[in-house]
Amino acid sequence: EKSLLWFRRDLRVFDHAALHYALKASQQVFCVFVFDTDILQPLLDAGLNADRRVEFIHASIIELERELRRLGGGLIVRHSAARHEIPRLAAQLGVDAVFSNHDYEPQAKQRDAEVASALAVDGRQWRSFKDHVIFERDEILTLANQPFSVFTPYKNAWMKRLAAADGAFFLKPYPIETHASHLAPPPTLSAAGIPSLAALGFEKTNLLDLKIAPGMSGAAALLEDFMPRIGQYGQTRDFPAIKGPSYLSVHLRFGTISIRTLARMAYQTLHQDAAATGAAVWLSELTWRDFYFMILHHHPHVAQRAFKPDYDAIQWESGAHADSLFRAWCNGRTGYPLVDAAMLQLNQSGYMHNRLRMVVASFLMKDLGIDWRWGEHYFSLKLNDFDLAANNGGWQWAASSGCDAQPYFRIFNPITQSEKFDADGKFIRRYLPQLAGLSNKHIHAPWLAPTNELGKAGIKLGENYPLPLVQHDEARKLTLQRYSVVKRVT
Ligand code: FAD
Numbered sequence: 001e002k003s004l005l006w007f008r009r010d011l012r013v014f015d016h017a018a019l020h021y022a023l024k025a026s027q028q029v030f031c032v033f034v035f036d037t038d039i040l041q042p043l044l045d046a047g048l049n050a051d052r053r054v055e056f057i058h059a060s061i062i063e064l065e066r067e068l069r070r071l072g073g074g075l076i077v078r079h080s081a082a083r084h085e086i087p088r089l090a091a092q093l094g095v096d097a098v099f100s101n102h103d104y105e106p107q108a109k110q111r112d113a114e115v116a117s118a119l120a121v122d123g124r125q126w127r128s129f130k131d132h133v134i135f136e137r138d139e140i141l142t143l144a145n146q147p148f149s150v151f152t153p154y155k156n157a158w159m160k161r162l163a164a165a166d167g168a169f170f171l172k173p174y175p176i177e178t179h180a181s182h183l184a185p186p187p188t189l190s191a192a193g194i195p196s197l198a199a200l201g202f203e204k205t206n207l208l209d210l211k212i213a214p215g216m217s218g219a220a221a222l223l224e225d226f227m228p229r230i231g232q233y234g235q236t237r238d239f240p241a242i243k244g245p246s247y248l249s250v251h252l253r254f255g256t257i258s259i260r261t262l263a264r265m266a267y268q269t270l271h272q273d274a275a276a277t278g279a280a281v282w283l284s285e286l287t288w289r290d291f292y293f294m295i296l297h298h299h300p301h302v303a304q305r306a307f308k309p310d311y312d313a314i315q316w317e318s319g320a321h322a323d324s325l326f327r328a329w330c331n332g333r334t335g336y337p338l339v340d341a342a343m344l345q346l347n348q349s350g351y352m353h354n355r356l357r358m359v360v361a362s363f364l365m366k367d368l369g370i371d372w373r374w375g376e377h378y379f380s381l382k383l384n385d386f387d388l389a390a391n392n393g394g395w396q397w398a399a400s401s402g403c404d405a406q407p408y409f410r411i412f413n414p415i416t417q418s419e420k421f422d423a424d425g426k427f428i429r430r431y432l433p434q435l436a437g438l439s440n441k442h443i444h445a446p447w448l449a450p451t452n453e454l455g456k457a458g459i460k461l462g463e464n465y466p467l468p469l470v471q472h473d474e475a476r477k478l479t480l481q482r483y484s485v486v487k488r489v490t
Pocket of ligand 1: 246248289292352353355385388392
């Protein structure tokens with residue numbers, strides 16, 4: 001038995017379902033990663049040749065290759081269209097099966113189906129496994145055997161299933177070491193090595209300056225940093241100026257750490273009094289991640305349309321006016337400091353704090369009247385941790401069009417959000433130093449500051465910081481009108 005292990009968004013050599021099963025089933029396991037031109041070419045065509053994610057993957061692949069070699073195997077790296085490359089390579093190597101982990105995104109599912117049927121033509125098997133989530137697809141269902149569309153009962157059922165198995169079974173790592181001797185070094189025909197970032201057509205970004213460490217080692221360092229803080233997560237997670245969250249999302253995105261490792265650490269911490277509450281909140285966030293993968297799997301239409309169809313009737317702003325509002329939002333020039341600072345954080349680092357993702361999403365749709373899909377697309381280009389399932393889930397939650405979304409009449413007030421979650425303006429000052437001289441009272445809404453305070457702080461509204469694009473109270477009224485089409489049909 002010979003097989004080929006295809007790495008995709010699971011760039012690690014430990015606790016890896018497909019790798020585990022491939023090593024168990026076969027005497028010789030070759031490993032491959034494809035820099036997929038079906039994904040990369042559209043970025044290049046759009047002129048986006050500096051992408052932190054590509055650099056992150058590239059660096060993670062270097063580490064992955066080194067670790068596979070250390071275990072006695074190696075990594076074949078290709079740069080072409082994966083849907084053709086995988087069947088071709090499988091034929092060249094004469095393997096019996098290709099092993100991989102489940103992907104839940106519509107396009108990836110289509111690609112995998114294509115690969116599976118191309119393999120079948122030559123009598124080769126396609127074998128795929130659950131790896132990226134704790135529970136997937138139909139594993140958590142309602143009493144009526146339907147997928148959940150409301151989070152809290154889903155989470156309760158998720159926790160119940162975990163507890164029923166005593167947490168041990170579903171959180172168990174998939175061992176690699178036992179059969180690691182089955183790893184096969186790449187045959188000479190494939191010894192082309194790892195192409196440089198430049199050979200892929202991409203430039204270096206500021207990833208290293210940001211101290212975002214890629215690969216398994218980067219993930220392990222973040223986890224080590226986070227675990228002593230997990231107990232405080234519940235209190236700190238909403239404040240963007242505080243180091244509250246784990247910052248592990250990019251690693252979960254590319255699988256440089258396994259979800260089982262994280263869920264297991266959180267689950268074990270549930271029994272440690274001092275840290276239990278924080279661990280429960282964090283585990284709940286990991287459950288949201290499973291939830292949105294499950295939603296995308298069962299309702300792939302959410303990638304284009306509202307989860308709740310009546311929300312497709314909403315008329316969003318359009319034309320040149322909408323374009324200019326959208327550009328101001330993208331560039332952090334709305335005149336609302338917390339919104340602008342958040343967008344600058346995204347543009348400069350590829351990360352945005354969860355509280356701020358909710359604030360800027362709400363602002364785009366419910367203050368500026370712009371279609372959630374525009375914001376979702378912008379995030380997809382910028383976020384290091386961009387993940388179709390979670391991003392779409394987050395946007396449709398804020399748009400009120402999603403499963404279990406916030407009600408449409410709940411509209412974040414960008415000023416009170418700022419006063420509450422960045423009370424002393426620390427986060428704002430980090431990204432908008434031109435506002436640093438304002439008092440904590442007025443930094444959230446500079447246009448309400450007395451003229452002498454603005455003067456002393458060196459701020460000329462409309463010159464070195466924008467006037468607010470809209471007045472929140474008026475925008476709120478317009479939004480309630482805009483959403484009234486939904487009220488009528490629901
Ligand atoms: P932590 O607070 O440490 O959370 C741990 C992990 O739990 C995260 O890494 C993530 O995998 C998961 N998680 C946390 N919150 C959520 C959530 N609401 N939904 C799903 N998973 C969650 N997350 C992404 O991973 N990719 C995205 O593209 C993405 N887009 C978003 C868009 C919007 C509009 C909103 C409101 C949220 C989005 N999120 C997304 C969820 C969340 O903001 C990020 O997961 C989180 O900020 C990442 O930081 P962290 O790793 O420090 O999170």
